[in-house]
Amino acid sequence: MSNLVGIEYNRVTNTTSTDFPGFSSSGENAWDVEKFRETFDIQISSLTEREANFDLVHVDTSIANAFRRIMISEVPAVAAEYVYFLNNTSVIQDEVLAHRIGLIPLKADPDMLTWIDQSLPEEEKFNDENTIVLTLNVKCTRNPNAPKDCTDPKILYNNAHVYARDLKFEPQGKQLETFANCPVVPCDPDILLAKLRPGQEISLRAHCILGVGGDHAKFSPVATASYRLLPHINITQPIKGELAEKFQKCFPQGVIGINAENEAFVKDARKDTVSREVLRHEEFEGKVKLGRVRDHFIFNVESTGAMTPEEIFFKSVRILKNKAEYLKNCPIGQ
């Protein structure tokens, strides 16, 4: 059975995996770790502080999808959850500002915090092991040195704009030492939180705790975690001359090349977006087959900045393993 998903004009074919024992006469297909170790492959195309692009090859959709889902909704991260307002005379309402503060990604290592015990009353809930305290104290004033004809509020007033960088970390208890080398700061300091005018003031305290993306998107460590299947283009009959040029234009740049004999060839199928434009033209009918490789996943993981993308992927693998391990140790009830 081919491992290509067929992509036709108005449908996709051959979409389900069939690598199970008893499905076909060829091949065993039973689960074998050693076989998996041999065939499974990871290729890392790019890796930066915020974004990773890597391929998982020869792995089933269910597994690749589990990693993707876990990265989005089950890898823990830190975000502001409780915001206590001491004063807010700005035009932005308390609850709206609290929500905006919650959504700010923080450069805080989730491994340095423990989980909050939700059963405790609020006054006992927070301690230096499970909570990070951020404060925001800004007051807008007139700038006496502003030029007379100036209309820019940023020059006319001090603190007219409140940014994420105005949130200040207040280490509690032993955090003075444990967070000495890695103070908690917003990953992106230039996020606008509120606008003020002279006389307006914001003073608040935010308690940041551990959470998972499943509870609220602010706890998700990834901006995006997605995969696509590797595109596959099969030219079944030679396409030459002018037709080749037209053929080339049906794909994004760099996908199709034209050789010395003026014949089209597949240069880099990975760059294809699988727009199916080529299938709209009658002259290419029967000359090309589009598909995707079913067990080749091109992952793109974009971190919010708290962790590196490879760390997030690592954690997703561990979380899946822990799920299995925990379930295995659970007694089966009636």
Add this chain to the structure above:
Amino acid sequence: MRQVGLEASEVSSILRTIHRMSDITDKKQEQDVAMEGGEATAGVVAEQTIIAQSEEEAQEEEEDDEEEDLDKEKIKILPQATSEDGTSASFQIANEDHTLGNVLRYIIMKNPDVEFCGYSIPHPSEDFLNIRIQTYGDITAVDALKKGLQDMMDMCDVVEEKFTQKIREM
């Protein structure tokens, strides 16, 4: 989770013998009584050893019970959908979704002894995952489930190993 060496009745008969053999303080008696419903390790003759063990195990048992109270709700067998010989069964797992369900289904289906495996989330508002396993009869559904979970753990190890290796190579 527990290793049960002897049936409860056997345990109590052994203990009764020991009681007859020597005078035991009230405190120790209490602990032994607490143990009668539980388990013990087989083949111990010396009285002191048994008593020492019973003390330990009484403590262990308490911890086990606490843990089990939490865990018992995690996975349940659905008796109405389970055959008498246990070769086909349905399980209900709490607080899990497609993330675990689909991987588990895939890996259990890869077991040659399994005839059928499927999963469903019966209702979107309830955090339950139902998984059904039917074997050809050589193993029980519970065995197939445990093997599936073990295979899943092995798979994760391979992925982690490979990813570490590739990151190092960069």
